[in-house]
Amino acid sequence: MDQDRYGARPRWQRLLLGLPPALVLVAVGGYWTLLSWGVIGDTTSETFSVIGPIVAGFGVALGWVVLQRRG
Template structure:
């Protein structure tokens, strides 16, 4: 299960980063471009992804 959580956490970090950059207007071509809501949601999602990776890597096998 550990690799699944690490991959899922990494995916959340990437998605959060994309949402952040779209919200800030650095990535264009989306209705999300320039919308500050996504510039706020993105770092939250990325932070949750980092937390998931940390928890998954620190978890001991039972």
């Protein structure tokens, strides 16, 4: 993106738009992972054991991008 032409997005706006979805992805991915392992509930799930960590990883990556400083 051409920052001279379009301007840079303020930090508070990036945090407001990016941090809540990142936290939701981490929470849902963690829940699905614990659910698949049988920690929550009594059944295990092969599907959630694959998808849960991936979703949580996307949440961590999004949170990292939102929280890192731009130089």
